[in-house]
Amino acid sequence: MSFLDIDERILELIDKVDLVFSPLVDVKTFPDEVDVTLVEGAVASEEDREKIKKIRAHTKTLVSLGDCAVTANVPSMRNSFKLDAVFDRAYRENATINQQIPSVAVPKLLKRVGPVHEVVDVDVFVPGCPPSADAIYFVLTELIAGRKPDMNQVSRFGA
Amino acid sequence: MAKETIKFDVTRIEGHGRITLHLGENGRVEDAQFHVTQFRGFEKLCEGRPFSEMPSLMARICGICPVSHLVASAKACDGILASRIPPTAANLRRVLNLAQLVQSHALSFFHLSSPDLLLGMDADPATRNLFGLVHAHPTLARDGIALRKFGQQIIEWLAGKRIHPAWVVPGGVNEPLTVERRDQVLATIPEALTVARRTLDWFKTRVDEFREEIRCFGNFPTMFLGLVDSGGGLEHYDGMLRVVNASGRVVADRLDPANYQDFMGEAVEPFSYLKSPYYKPAGYPDGIYRVGPLARLNIVDRCGTPIADQEWAEFREMERGAILSSFHYHYARLIEVVHAIERIELLLNDPDILSKHVRAFAGPNNNEGIGVAEAPRGTLLHHYRIDDEGLITYANLIIATGHNNLAMNRAVLQAAKHFVDGNHLQEGMLNRVEAVIRAFDPCLSCSTHAAGQMALEIKLVSPDGKVVDTLRRD
Numbered sequence: 083m084s085f086l087d088i089d090e091r092i093l094e095l096i097d098k099v100d101l102v103f104s105p106l107v108d109v110k111t112f113p114d115e116v117d118v119t120l121v122e123g124a125v126a127s128e129e130d131r132e133k134i135k136k137i138r139a140h141t142k143t144l145v146s147l148g149d150c151a152v153t154a155n156v157p158s159m160r161n162s163f164k165l166d167a168v169f170d171r172a173y174r175e176n177a178t179i180n181q182q183i184p185s186v187a188v189p190k191l192l193k194r195v196g197p198v199h200e201v202v203d204v205d206v207f208v209p210g211c212p213p214s215a216d217a218i219y220f221v222l223t224e225l226i227a228g229r230k231p232d233m234n235q236v237s238r239f240g241a
Numbered sequence: 242m243a244k245e246t247i248k249f250d251v252t253r254i255e256g257h258g259r260i261t262l263h264l265g266e267n268g269r270v271e272d273a274q275f276h277v278t279q280f281r282g283f284e285k286l287c288e289g290r291p292f293s294e295m296p297s298l299m300a301r302i303c304g305i306c307p308v309s310h311l312v313a314s315a316k317a318c319d320g321i322l323a324s325r326i327p328p329t330a331a332n333l334r335r336v337l338n339l340a341q342l343v344q345s346h347a348l349s350f351f352h353l354s355s356p357d358l359l360l361g362m363d364a365d366p367a368t369r370n371l372f373g374l375v376h377a378h379p380t381l382a383r384d385g386i387a388l389r390k391f392g393q394q395i396i397e398w399l400a401g402k403r404i405h406p407a408w409v410v411p412g413g414v415n416e417p418l419t420v421e422r423r424d425q426v427l428a429t430i431p432e433a434l435t436v437a438r439r440t441l442d443w444f445k446t447r448v449d450e451f452r453e454e455i456r457c458f459g460n461f462p463t464m465f466l467g468l469v470d471s472g473g474g475l476e477h478y479d480g481m482l483r484v485v486n487a488s489g490r491v492v493a494d495r496l497d498p499a500n501y502q503d504f505m506g507e508a509v510e511p512f513s514y515l516k517s518p519y520y521k522p523a524g525y526p527d528g529i530y531r532v533g534p535l536a537r538l539n540i541v542d543r544c545g546t547p548i549a550d551q552e553w554a555e556f557r558e559m560e561r562g563a564i565l566s567s568f569h570y571h572y573a574r575l576i577e578v579v580h581a582i583e584r585i586e587l588l589l590n591d592p593d594i595l596s597k598h599v600r601a602f603a604g605p606n607n608n609e610g611i612g613v614a615e616a617p618r619g620t621l622l623h624h625y626r627i628d629d630e631g632l633i634t635y636a637n638l639i640i641a642t643g644h645n646n647l648a649m650n651r652a653v654l655q656a657a658k659h660f661v662d663g664n665h666l667q668e669g670m671l672n673r674v675e676a677v678i679r680a681f682d683p684c685l686s687c688s689t690h691a692a693g694q695m696a697l698e699i700k701l702v703s704p705d706g707k708v709v710d711t712l713r714r715d
Contacts, residue, residue, distance in 0.1 A: 084304065093383075096376075101372055107252065110252065126281065127278075157281050172280070172285070172516075177516060178521070180525075181509060184280075184513055184514050188276055188513065
């Protein structure tokens with residue numbers, strides 16, 4: 083969502099890139115050849131792990147966007163607890179009826195949440211919670227211009 | 242005879258969801274399920290952390306409505322301090338919450354749903370999105386970007402940062418508002434109000450074109466729940482809960498959110514990480530109710546600002562009782578945007594808004610606190626317990642989107658039964674089913690932080706694994 087905070091600059095980007103896969107568009111299958119993919123979030127389920135492998139295989143430049151993707155940040159705080167204890171709080175202790183752990187047609191969670199680069203190689207790391215709109219715009223314009231962005235100038239962890 | 246299912250991901254929503262449709266022998270839909278596929282465990286992972294960290298930590302639940310979590314969390318912490326926060330602090334939180342309501346509603350309407358309304362439910366999925374909108378309807382797209390910016394800018398000016406600011410704290414806010422900042426915000430009001438009214442007027446001229454959607458997009462009787470102020474007016478920050486039934490009659494009033502466990506239950510369904518809250522006196526699942534913009538306009542006696550009040554009266558005239566079609570979440574959302582802009586102006590024009598007393602200081606005086614607020618999508622509740630050191634021992638969160646879970650499942654089934662023909666599957670049929678979900682504007686981000694979007698094609702598969710039909714979206 084921080085990406086949308088570039089506000090009207092999004093209109094400039096539209097002329098320079100094709101948005102081929104995103105929660106904002108209706109394409110449901112990751113395309114075969116993608117120049118740049120921005121990935122946010124930590125890897126928390128088996129489905130996340132499979133998705134990121136597929137994305138990596140079809141992406142030239144993979145960007146880890148935000149502290150969750152870069153360090154696993156807040157989602158990894160559950161690593162201090164057993165997964166069963168985390169489930170028990172939500173679906174037994176904090177449930178009034180039908181206490182059970184959801185298990186039908188929902189992805190299996192990993193015991194340990196990790197950052198994206200633990201699963202696949204990452205080309206550019208953009209820290210921040212979230213990275214500012216200016217930082218995201220800088221990354222995108224640098225990549226469009228064919229340069230590798232130097233992030234030290236524009237964002238930091240916990241920004 | 243083998244039963245078949247269709248599974249597909251829902252796009253242009255906030256977060257990650259998937260729908261399964263179960264088909265009968267004649268290709269008609271017999272059952273439907275809406276799956277929320279992410280789970281992070283905030284109710285457990287906060288254990289052992291100092292309670293004063295909760296607003297900042299819990300805001301990380303979501304990048305779209307972090308202010309709602311900040312506010313509900315800070316209010317739960319106010320309860321732990323056992324302090325009454327200065328009235329100016331409450332009003333500053335109120336402004337922040339309303340600014341977020343504007344940006345979030347703008348995102349839902351313009352960025353996510355308007356491609357369906359303007360380009361058409363059957364439009365080419367490759368361009369049926371914000372970018373396609375920019376090319377086909379540049380003025381409307383610019384209005385959407387401007388309205389979202391209006392809300393985000395207020396959050397940045399007041400709280401220092403657009404997403405995850407640290408300004409809201411237990412006991413109030415950590416800095417008073419300056420004259421310069423106030424005037425800066427007030428200067429942006431007229432343009433925002435013009436854009437919001439223009440959009441609402443435009444929507445009203447088009448709404449009749451969606452008769453079929455209005456009829457089949459989650460149009461059924463349920464109860465509605467939300468906060469109202471002491472006079473029964475629209476309220477997003479404080480107040481008591483009211484429940485009305487489908488006829489528009491009040492079922493329960495002045496319910497204290499602190500006693501939520503007396504009247505609100507949470508059920509678990511095996512097919513979703515999102516729980517299904519229900520109104521306890523009616524049991525499960527009969528205690529189905531809806532929250533959010535549609536519910537709020539159904540439960541209140543007035544909005545309390547001049548333009549929104551006129552719009553609200555016109556809106557409620559559509560039906561004798563409550564407005565039941567979930568398609569009208571869009572309409573209600575646009576009225577709420579107008580109201581929020583009007584309300585922000587009123588709050589900022591009160592001279593007390595500049596008071597320097599914006600924070601009550603205290604240590605933990607209670608071992609428990611419950612905070613409630615109206616998030617853009619509905620009633621949000623945070624409940625914490627601490628030990629004598631001030632460390633969290635327990636948390637329960639009832640997220641706005643959860644309240645609508647039962648209704649979203651029922652709405653998906655209603656729309657799928659009407660629009661989907663499994664024997665002659667068309668992309669636009671499934672997009673209509675997704676559009677029902679979009680009308681509710683679920684914030685599944687409130688249970689996600691995922692890597693990319695699920696890669697799937699839509700398949701009709703029989704239990705022996707044979708693919709009967711395949712539909713690709715790209």
